Amino acid sequence: MxxxxxxxxxxxxxxxxxxxxxxxxxxxxxxxxxxxxxxxxxxxxxxxxxxxxxxxxxxxxxxxxxxxxxxxxxxxxxxxxLAVPPGDPARGPYLKWLFFAAGCVEPALVDRLLARPEGPSGALGYGSLEAVLGAITRQLHDSGGPNLLGDRFTAADLLLSSLLRWATAMKILPEAPEIEAWLTRVEARPAxxxxxxxxxxxxxxxxxxxxxx
Ligand SMILES: N[C@@H](CCC(=O)N[C@@H](CS)C(=O)NCC(=O)O)C(=O)O
Structure with missing residues (x-):
């Protein structure tokens, strides 16, 4: 290998x-x-x-x-x-958060970093930074934590939290206490x-x- x-x-x-x-x-x-x-x-x-x-x-x-x-x-x-295999009921949500990270969270963060003018959120596939952060906050709340899908830490947590750690370092993450608490938990991972x-x-x-x- x-x-x-x-x-x-x-x-x-x-x-x-x-x-x-x-x-x-x-x-x-x-x-x-x-x-x-x-x-x-x-x-x-x-x-x-x-x-x-x-x-x-x-x-x-x-x-x-x-x-x-x-x-x-x-x-x-x-x-x-770190994967959720086909057949597992959490497979759909797992794929959703992976795609959401790449397709919605990243472009919304890059727009904010580059101070691009906000477009009409209905026409932008990713809506707005506030909307994507709201969706993540709600998921962390509804899953019961400590991770996006509850007890298990998956590649979706890794991808999304890595993006948001970068946003924190670049000082473009608006205040979001539940997301910050999640990032603090993730920070403890030895890897x-x-x-x-x-x-x-x-x-x-x-x-x-x-x-x-
Ligand atoms: N969509 C790509 C983005 C990769 C990307 O933009 N990488 C940057 C570094 S963070 C790069 O290589 N930039 C150099 C260039 O485009 O010349 C991915 O997710 O891998």
Missing amino acids: SLKFYHWPMSRGVTVHWMLEELGVPYETVLLDLRKQEHKTPEFLAINPMGKVPALEHDGAVITEVAAICCYLAEVFPQAG LQSSIRKNLEAMPQDEPVSEGS
Whole structure:
């Protein structure tokens, strides 16, 4: 089994890195320095024609897109307990939160970060940042916690909380006490701590420390 992870420590790759640390399986990290355009070489464009990190190669198969990689890894390594398999009543909600993270939460956060003018929320697939945060808050409340789907921590928690940790670091997360309490609980996961430590070690020494780019 071989897992090759194309990564840069100040990128969305941090979410996949955390996921890999959760799995407890060996993987090789290939750092691509975005400042040197190492993600735009013909070799890497053959892996990800978008010229973006992260990307993953598993036994020769290439997977890109953070949400797809997390979903894929959770299913290929079920022993980590981060997937909800077909047939489980929580499968539908699990997929909903994975897609919601990528399709609604991320664009709403990026709009806020870039101070883009708000569009008509009925025409935008993701509505508004306030609406997506409201939906997450309600789910955390209705699930009874401590996670999105109740007792179990899944790849959907990992993906969504990773995005919201980044938003917190970028100071664009509006006040949301239930979400903040969830992020504090998530912070205690050993795999997240080990991922943070390894990313800090891989960080170029001349760069200010920040998560994401
Ligand atoms: N939708 C992609 C986004 C990946 C992405 O935008 N990565 C950024 C770093 S956070 C990147 O590689 N930017 C460099 C570039 O586009 O030139 C995913 O989920 O993987």
